[in-house]
Amino acid sequence: MRPTAEPPPVVPTAPITPNITRPIRFVHRGAVVALQGLESTTSVLTWLREHARCTGTKEGCNEGDCGACTVLVGTLQPGGAVAWKPINSCLQFLPTLDGKALLTVEDLGGNHPAQQAMVAHHGSQCGFCTPGFVMSLAACRQRQGDAVPTRQQIADALSGNLCRCTGYRPILDAGQQMFQQPAPALGHPGTAAALATLQADAPLHYAAATPFHAPRTLDDLATQIAAKPQARLLAGSTDIGLWVNKQFRALGELIHLGEVAELKAITATEGWLQIGAGASLEAAWAALATHWPAAREMGLRFASPSIRAAGTMGGNLANGSPIGDSAPVLIALGALIVLRHGAQQRTMALQDFYLDYMVNQRAPGEFVQAVRLPLPAADELLRAYKLSKRHDCDISGLAAGLWLKRDGDRVADARFAFGGLAGIVKRAAGAEAAVRGQPWTAATVAAAMAALDADFQPLSDLRASAGYRQRAARNLLQRLWLETRADAPLPADQVSVWSPR
Template sequence: LDAAGDLQLRNVNACTQFLPTLDGRALLTVEDVGGPGRLHPAQQALVECHGSQCGFCTPGFVMSLTACYESHQQAGTRPSREAMADALAGNLCRCTGYRPILDAGERMFDVPAQRLDRAPIAAALHTLAADDPLAYDHAGQRFHAPQSLDELARLREAEPEATLLAGSTDIGLWVNKQFRELPALIYTGRVAALREVRPESDGLWIGAAASLEDAWQALAGMVPALAELWRRFASPPVRHAGTLGGNIANGSPIGDGAPALIALGADVLLRRGAQQRRLPLESFYLGYLQNALQPGEFIEALHVPRPDTSWAISAHKVAKRHDSDISAVCAVLALQLRNGRVQQARFAFGGMAAIVKRAAHAEAAVIGRPWVEDTAEAAAAALANDFQPLTDLRGSSAYRLKVAQNLLRKLWLETLERRTVGIWRVARLAA
């Protein structure tokens, strides 16, 4: 149920979900979406379009299509073929062809409607709804699911070594791939205050347990230049479960969340017990997988300032595969322009160093100068003083540096041509 008490259907990856996190929720599998003697429109369309895979992957396609169908039926809309492809971005199998599956995604809206009966599911969930915290202890492993911020703060102080669990899109892999033992888990997903996304006049407050889907939808609404990055950030099943706070706490140098937030000047709100402290997100990262969290402390929320119309913002993700791939380079570039001159610059890059960081030399090369081609070239040249990237399977050091430099040049071209593709607002250069 969402905050309004309405049923919310979202597809997630079952392999990373911890069983206690499903308490109080309805679990639907491929066997549940149809009805007695009938198939769901997504299933029926796959049959009619010959879109079935070899077998193992087909249920995943069914669930992604079902989630897409139910969402659009609820909204009274019909997705484009591109939107359908986005809905299937997390289903990577291509063993028997892909066009028939996309065809099925379009066809299912023409199949006689046989939607899920939401009423009994919602009624059952309302019956199960409880304000009591959940605690589970078995065979030396403990699971706590507090209901309030104060309770979470007390638990975190009492068990600073416990693993904080939110969407489990990363921690789930620790268990099912690395077979790690996690003796104590504190689950944040039942704390309503942490799931809140609150627009304000000066920006956005995003709770640490807000899903990536909800957080990025709000961010892209405030800064449309981030919309394409949002589309390519993981996939719907991952974004539905994963959280922005978890993505930030994870601190991966190749994460796509931190470059956007750092370029926008986001702050992180930390809490330990009743004490809070706030610091710039860029100061949160101390080194590779190291952050400023103290024992017993956790991320409560992030604040993202609202840029005014003097800012030009461009966001780019460069990876080997378009969907569901890790970035070789992620760049979010922000320029404040007044009277054709650069007032401020915030160039944040992922995949270029041990942490996501700003390009201080490149920023210094443009601040105070007229925004002309020579200035963009100076920034590109200065970037070599900011980063000495590693070489790995996603790209060589030279490749990464060249890509990053070219993205700065692309920013210049975008502002020059006053395009709206990949850029939020082109400042009035002649004003």
């Protein structure tokens, strides 16, 4: 029996942390910056260019696709080191920097191996995209340490950066050459010490036309959301940032989930993998790939490194786009979603969470706390497929999570979940029924492909036509069989136009 999907009752909660307004405080160029008087939806990019006069960071698309605005954000680790990650500064709101450090191309000073290699290999022509490429390369150099990446891995690290004149060959050459030099420490000498002084600050409550709250504990978060059910929940800002930049929407009061460490936890215990809703997409997909290696490619093709570093698994699921990449895979794996309202929790199958286009079961004052997945057994297999116009950093025209449980040469159970074929991510009930209890043969797959036509009536849009989606979905079932058949299964490089990375 599935857990109840009834909305929870409103329950008494602990007192809300007093909203003591204070400035936004972060480290820039080795010193603490304290800001107030700016709107909370001011982007990091706008502050850099218009207030700090750091104009090396560029505005290109203003929606997280081109990478010209890439900067690095640092957080203080338990051992005292600073961990840096790339983000799109055009999408991030200024208060999300509170307690962190900001690094731009000006801070590299011209001496970073990425900069020197770009010069040596003529990797810059008009130069507009160059700062973003340099920052992405610097992040790659820092992340890799002494492990020299392949050329494809460097391309993956640059998948969120676009160049329209130089071409990518010299930039990739520069990426390879920079590993011939030692990795310099990022940030100014006083960055770690300055960050340490910020750790004693109270949780941020920032008064503005759009009030901004950043609780630090799960209980405080639950209390604030229950008390302010009308507030907008902000996680990685990779979607909500577009609402401001492109739609000029007024957001109302914001509650930021990004400072709650408990929401970022990923654990595997007692047969279950639990991914906190605040875990970054990068961390979440890495955890999935650890247990289901077939999910690795989908994780690499999910947006770009800077989007995956900022965006969260919970945000992706709560947003509920029918062409999102996470839900098809997680539904195929039998995921449960954990919702919280005040002190109360409820759990339901992820497939039951979605009701209609952009409509889900989340009640007012409730938020996504985690997603739980049963760990795989030896007789189970998963395939995750994504079809899009661009290979990297693109929205899916069609995505699929295909899961089988086999009993010898027969299919004991199946879950086929598709995104892009309906108003929600949905399972193909007819196709699943066609394979259950049947031998895993070409005839069985043909029956499932035929049944799939009755499972969905897709629409045409700018990403794909209805006919393409229907035919492609059928072909993905065929691909699943070709890769997993008992007699001479085909390796991935023989059923796809790209070589596995």
